[in-house]
Amino acid sequence: MISDIQVMIAGYAGDGVLFTGNVLGKILKRQGWEVVTYRDFPSNIRGEAMNYTIRASLNKIYSRGDYIDVLMAFNCDAILRHIKSVGENGVILCEGSVTESVRLSPKKGRTFHKFPMRELAKKNFRSEIFKNTILLGGLCYILDLDMKIIREVLSEVFLKRKGKEIVEKNIQALRLGCDEAEKIIKEEERHSLEERPDKDRLFLSGDEAIALGALAAGCRFFAAYPICPATEIWQWLLKHIHKFNGLVVQTEDEIAAINMALGAAYSGVRAMTSTSGPGASLMMEGFSLAGMAEIPIVVAHVQRVGPSTGLPTRPEQSDLNQWVFGAHGDFPRIVLSPGTIEECFYFMADAFNLAEKYQCPVILLTEQNYGQNFYTVEKFDLSRVSIDRGMLLSQDELLKIEDYKRYALTENGISPRVVPSMANGIHMVEGNEHDEKGYRDEDEEIRIKMMNKRMTKLNIAAKDVIPPKLWGKEESDIGIIGFGSTICPIREAMDQLEEKGISTKYLQVRTLWPFSAAEVEEFMSSCNTVFVVENNYSGQLSRLIQGQGVECSRVHKINKYSGHTFRPVEIAESMLGVLEQ
Amino acid sequence: MKENSYHLHDPTWCRGCGIYGIFAALKKAAASLQIPPERMVIVTGIGCHGRLNNYFNAYGFHGLHGRVLPVAAGVKLANSSLAVLAVSGDGDAYSIGVGHFIHANRRNVNMICIVVDNRVYGLTQGQTSPTSQKGYVSVSSPFGSKETPLDGPRLAIVSGGTFVARGFSGIPEHLTALIIEGMTHNGFSLIEVLSPCVTHNKINTYKWFKEHIVNLDDDTNFSAKNKKKALEVLSDQSKIPIGLLYHEERPSFDDLSLPSDTPIALTKLDVDEKKLDAIMKDFM
Numbered sequence: 001m002i003s004d005i006q007v008m009i010a011g012y013a014g015d016g017v018l019f020t021g022n023v024l025g026k027i028l029k030r031q032g033w034e035v036v037t038y039r040d041f042p043s044n045i046r047g048e049a050m051n052y053t054i055r056a057s058l059n060k061i062y063s064r065g066d067y068i069d070v071l072m073a074f075n076c077d078a079i080l081r082h083i084k085s086v087g088e089n090g091v092i093l094c095e096g097s098v099t100e101s102v103r104l105s106p107k108k109g110r111t112f113h114k115f116p117m118r119e120l121a122k123k124n125f126r127s128e129i130f131k132n133t134i135l136l137g138g139l140c141y142i143l144d145l146d147m148k149i150i151r152e153v154l155s156e157v158f159l160k161r162k163g164k165e166i167v168e169k170n171i172q173a174l175r176l177g178c179d180e181a182e183k184i185i186k187e188e189e190r191h192s193l194e195e196r197p198d199k200d201r202l203f204l205s206g207d208e209a210i211a212l213g214a215l216a217a218g219c220r221f222f223a224a225y226p227i228c229p230a231t232e233i234w235q236w237l238l239k240h241i242h243k244f245n246g247l248v249v250q251t252e253d254e255i256a257a258i259n260m261a262l263g264a265a266y267s268g269v270r271a272m273t274s275t276s277g278p279g280a281s282l283m284m285e286g287f288s289l290a291g292m293a294e295i296p297i298v299v300a301h302v303q304r305v306g307p308s309t310g311l312p313t314r315p316e317q318s319d320l321n322q323w324v325f326g327a328h329g330d331f332p333r334i335v336l337s338p339g340t341i342e343e344c345f346y347f348m349a350d351a352f353n354l355a356e357k358y359q360c361p362v363i364l365l366t367e368q369n370y371g372q373n374f375y376t377v378e379k380f381d382l383s384r385v386s387i388d389r390g391m392l393l394s395q396d397e398l399l400k401i402e403d404y405k406r407y408a409l410t411e412n413g414i415s416p417r418v419v420p421s422m423a424n425g426i427h428m429v430e431g432n433e434h435d436e437k438g439y440r441d442e443d444e445e446i447r448i449k450m451m452n453k454r455m456t457k458l459n460i461a462a463k464d465v466i467p468p469k470l471w472g473k474e475e476s477d478i479g480i481i482g483f484g485s486t487i488c489p490i491r492e493a494m495d496q497l498e499e500k501g502i503s504t505k506y507l508q509v510r511t512l513w514p515f516s517a518a519e520v521e522e523f524m525s526s527c528n529t530v531f532v533v534e535n536n537y538s539g540q541l542s543r544l545i546q547g548q549g550v551e552c553s554r555v556h557k558i559n560k561y562s563g564h565t566f567r568p569v570e571i572a573e574s575m576l577g578v579l580e581q
Numbered sequence: 582m583k584e585n586s587y588h589l590h591d592p593t594w595c596r597g598c599g600i601y602g603i604f605a606a607l608k609k610a611a612a613s614l615q616i617p618p619e620r621m622v623i624v625t626g627i628g629c630h631g632r633l634n635n636y637f638n639a640y641g642f643h644g645l646h647g648r649v650l651p652v653a654a655g656v657k658l659a660n661s662s663l664a665v666l667a668v669s670g671d672g673d674a675y676s677i678g679v680g681h682f683i684h685a686n687r688r689n690v691n692m693i694c695i696v697v698d699n700r701v702y703g704l705t706q707g708q709t710s711p712t713s714q715k716g717y718v719s720v721s722s723p724f725g726s727k728e729t730p731l732d733g734p735r736l737a738i739v740s741g742g743t744f745v746a747r748g749f750s751g752i753p754e755h756l757t758a759l760i761i762e763g764m765t766h767n768g769f770s771l772i773e774v775l776s777p778c779v780t781h782n783k784i785n786t787y788k789w790f791k792e793h794i795v796n797l798d799d800d801t802n803f804s805a806k807n808k809k810k811a812l813e814v815l816s817d818q819s820k821i822p823i824g825l826l827y828h829e830e831r832p833s834f835d836d837l838s839l840p841s842d843t844p845i846a847l848t849k850l851d852v853d854e855k856k857l858d859a860i861m862k863d864f865m
Contacts, residue, residue, distance in 0.1 A: 202864035212864075216857050218850045221659055223651075240860055242840035245848045247658055249838070252684040256651035259644065263624070263655020266642060268846040271659070289645050379861060382854045389850070419846065420622045420640040420656065420663055428634050428641040439635055440643070 004057040005191045006065045007139065010082060011074030014046035020132040021052030023157055024139065025374050028056040029203040030149045032196030036488075037374045038064035040564070043228060043312040049081060058193055063488030066569045069191050070142055072135050074117070086110055091189050093138060093181075095119075113184045120176060130173040137177020142185055144192035150174060200379040206344045206370025206485075207232035209377075210300050213348030214272060216385045219298070220246035221264035221271035223257045228312040229368040230274040230302040254279035258286030258299070265297045266429055268392070268419030270352050272298035276368075277306045277319050284327040287361055291331025293429045294407065294415070294454065296355035296390075298348075299323075300364045302371035303484075305563050314563035315369035317484055318536040323363045324513045324544065330451070332360045332458035334465060335512040339487040341375045343510070349385045350466060357390035358461045359417060360454075365512065367535070369485040369565050391416045398425050405436040409449055413456035462514035470523070472505035478579065479527035481520065483509040483541055485565070486533050492568030497575065504575075509541065517548040530555050531575055537561040582615055584608045589638040599776025600630060600697060602750030607637065607666075607695075609753075610760040616664045623666045624653040626673035629704050629778075630697040633668055647678030650685040650694065654834075657692045660846035661835055664764065665692040672702050675711040675731050682733075687741035689768045691833040693760070696733055696771065699778035700785045707781035717784065733773045735815045738808060738827050744770035745811070745827040749794055750777070751787050752823075759825065768833040775821065790821070797824030 007024065011017045021037060029035045033056040041050040055065050067087030073079050073094045086092060093115035115138055121130035133154070140150055151171055158167045204212070211233045214222070222241065224234045238248045251257040257273040264271035275283060280301055290297050303319045305311035323335045334354050338347045347364055355362040393416050398404060401416075406427035408415040415436075418425035428438030433450060435441040471487075472494050480490055487508055494504045507523045509516060524530050524545075532542040532555055539557045546552045558574045560566050587608045594600050611621065621639035625631040627646035634641030644652050653667035674682050674696045685694065701719065702708040708721035712733070716725040737745045744766040748756035756774060763770030775794070777787050797803050797814070804810060811827040814820075839845070 198865075202861060204864040208864070212857075212861070215860070216852055218852070220845050220848065220850070221655070223655065243856060243860075244853065245840050245843060245845055247838060247840065247845060249654075249658065251651065252680055255648065256681055256684070259648040259651035260655035260658075262644070263642070263652035263657075264659035264845075265655075266652075267622075267656045267659035267663070269659040270850065271655070285645055286648070289648075293642075293644070379865075382852055382857055385852050387850055387852060419660075421620055421660060421846070423617075423619050426619055426638060426640055428643060431644045438641070440632075 002191060002193065003059055004055070004061070004065065005069045005143065005193060006053060006055040006067065007070045007072065008051050008053045008068045008082060009072045009135065010049070010051035010078035012046070013042060013044055013048050013050050015074045016132045017050050017052050020135060021054060022374070023153060024136060025054050026203055027145060027150055027153050028054060029201065029376050030153060030198050031056070031146060031193070032198040033057060033193055034059065034061050035203060035374065035376045036061050036063060038565070039372055041313055049078065051078065051082065056193065058196070062491045063565065063568060066567050070139065072139065074131070091142060091185070091191070111189055115180070115184070117177070120180060121173065124176060125169060125173060130169070133170045133173035134177035134180070137174040138181040140174060141178045141181035142190050144190060146195055201376050202379055203374055203376050204341065205232060205372055205374050206341055206366050207302060207372065208236050209341050209344035210348060210364065210366070211236040212380070213345035215240060215244060216345070216382060217349040217352045218270045218387050219272050219348070219352065220244060221261065221269045222246070222248045222273065223251050223260035223264070223271070224273050224275065225251055225254045225257050225279060227276045227279045229304055229371040230276050230300065232371065233274045233300055254282040255286065258283040258297070261297050262286060262290055262295050265295050266419070272300065274300040274302065276302050276304045277322070278309065280319060280322055287333070288327040288329055288331060289431045290361040291327070291333060291454070292329070292431050294359040295429065296359050298351045298355055298362050298364065300366070303365065303367045311563045313368065313372070315367045315485070315565050316535050316561060316563070317367060317486065318540065318561070320365065320483070320512055320540040320544065323365060330455065332358065332454055332461070333513060334358065334360060334362045334461060335365055336362065336466060337365050337483040337510055337512050339469070339484055339508045339510060341370065341377050342380070344370060345380050346384060347466070349387070353388040354461065354465065356392060357388060357414070357464070358457045359390065359414060360457060365484065367485045369488070390414070393418050395422050398422050406438045407434060407436050407450065407453070409436060409453055412460050413453040458514055465511040465514060468510055468516050468519045468523070469508045470505060471508060473503040474505060476503040476505045477526070477528040478502065478504045479523055479530045480504060480506045480533055481509065481523070481530060481541065481545070482506070482533045483512060486535055489566040489568045489571055490533055493571035493575070496568055496572040502579065512544065515544060515548055517550060520545055520548070521550045524550060528554065529579065531558055531578070532556070533558045533566070533571060535560055535565060582612050582617065584612045587611050587618060587638045588636070590636045592632065592636045594629060594632065595780045597779040598629070599699060599750035599774070599778070600633070602753045602756065603695065603697060603774055603776060604633065604636060606753045606756040606760055609757045610764060613757070613761055614764055620662070621664045621666065622656050623668060624649050624656065626669045626678065627704070628670035628673050628697070628702070630668050630670045647673050647676070648681065649673060650678065650681040653692050653694070654685065654688065654690045657690055658835065658839065658845070660844045661691070661839060662844045662847070667692060667694040669694060669696050671696060671698040671700060671710045671712045671733070675733055683736065683740040685769055686737045686771065689741070689743055689831060689834050691767055691769070691835045693763045693770045693772065695760070696773045697776045698733065698773050699776045699782055701778050701782040703778045703781055714784070732815060734771065734826050735812065737771045738811055742771055742827065743768040743829045743831050746771065746825045747773045747775065747821070747823045749775045749790055749823050751790060755796070755823070762825065766828070767836070768831060775823070793821045794823050795820045797822050797826070
């Protein structure tokens, strides 16, 4: 019995690849399996090649696997493009016939079948659109899926939007696909996993987890401008935030988005915005204002490939510098980096709590790989979410204060905060340097005191942020360091190395600023060899480590900047290359 | 509340600056509407007008150059029970922040925006502004400005503005009336105020403005309900019309978007497990 399968659906943009993949992912999740998706699509609506990989397993999995077991292609070009990734005994189904040169490619045991989904759809339903459900029918046979589950998922997808008749037609198309596949697929070509109960699990993307996390954490105002791959966050929130008396505003640009969020946060509402690289560049000015005026806001940044417009729908980790070092002036900021879908959810509450406790901007930095891919996770535990509004005073508390000062100088730098409409609290919020009451002041002594006050908050926050997490064998002397979603291929690579008898450990940095220098230094001193694995060209994390004065002579950088995530085997092989020297 | 309830400090703008007239009109309007100072938020941009917060007794937000309008909209949408005033300048609203200006007019959030138009950059020592007239000579256009000046009210009307007015700081009673009317309008109210800069702008002086303005109140044929007419009077380059130029009743963004009458900021904040649990089912 196999425990792991990987399916790829390939075609051109406009073929319905994303839709089919999303439905298949949900079906495989309902089969009780662990599911991870990898959506590889261009920044284009129609015409360019794209594919959707879905991996399902009986075991815990973290990323796409190295090889494809079943390739379903809407055209022969897709076969040529992906044949290298199809594993031994892989099954390939294609709309048209496969040429002889493809058949003769070297890997053993692969089988090819003509599976005319488009033709079947046109002949039986007079509409090409049913090709996608016929494809699902084919997979239903190959993967031995539960027909009841597929019916259930198809009804959920189509009933509300398209009505009963369309559901029935899709179920007919599904049967047709299944029957046609049975005619051509031999029993030994089928890849089936054991069905398991699907209980208390979710199947969602990182963007959706961030949105849900924001809602749970009390975010009630969201302003943003559309940008790949972060838009899903607020599009999802739009469907639900009104139930909590909250609002999403689509602004004219990212400058307006961050400033509107600042206005709402100043009014006492938990407010945030979301963006990606180019939008973040426009937000830098507002980011600096949040630091100076001590306004608690949260920015969720889903990284894509840069510089400039880059590759808008593809993953990279090259915006670390932007938030850790970006914007004019010195001011406190906190940059969190979730490494799992669960952390995308739970870190939102941390982000809002830290923002309000330390009255500074907090950034949640993730990547397209999480933003737009779907993963199975345990249902989130809402009892783990708590709301801490820091030094936000109530009206009663404020009335007891004789001479309220918004920027009162305190030992830890944190001043009690009040919001407009409160009696006895009138003050200024200032982007210029200001005195304790918030009024502009250019006195040298005040300037020094206010700078020290703001920066002191960061020293206190450093002890309160999310520490790095250690994975793997603690006693190993081979260490890996990384942040964000690279944990997925890293953990898979660690398993591959373990099978070869090489134990490793991984330090997942979860707060990029204030940087966990002591923990990283301690980890590095316990290793003979250290690998810093990053999805970027320059090694922004390794430079950050170096900049903190950590001894880095034993560091080997493993970087990928092709617009794709690492395959686990790429990391494992790069590490072996160094270790075998 | 009397006028002096809003008077925090005596201003230190240049003697004779047009902003004094605006400061006085604002205090009068607030007193006339009996708005408690703690229920008022004044958001200002960067420029001489930005000092207003230091003198006016209300909650104040002095942020970035050009970003007044999105901040003010955020404040208002988060707490719709507040009276929100955005005070901006010709550089702030019509140059660096012109994108926000256009969208604020079409978005129509229920707040008032006062653009202090002195036709020059005062705080940075006299550069040409987007409302400086063609040929205007300054440190930034020593051979005369080559650009056509921008007409804020006209831009507001074509951008979908619902209340567009122009006042003159030299006629404070007229200005006060416009501000009161703007503050009671449900939606985004623009009041551009012609405000002489006595230090840097030697062309557009009090005398010059008095010679060029025409008060629409004196024109019996004019109706602020007529968009075509408003654009017509604004297209006459020889005169500067003051008064209510255009007024339209349209549901505000607040009416159309806010989920309830309870201001967001006044909603109890907790982790509503029951509601969240029901939403999580979408992902199962």
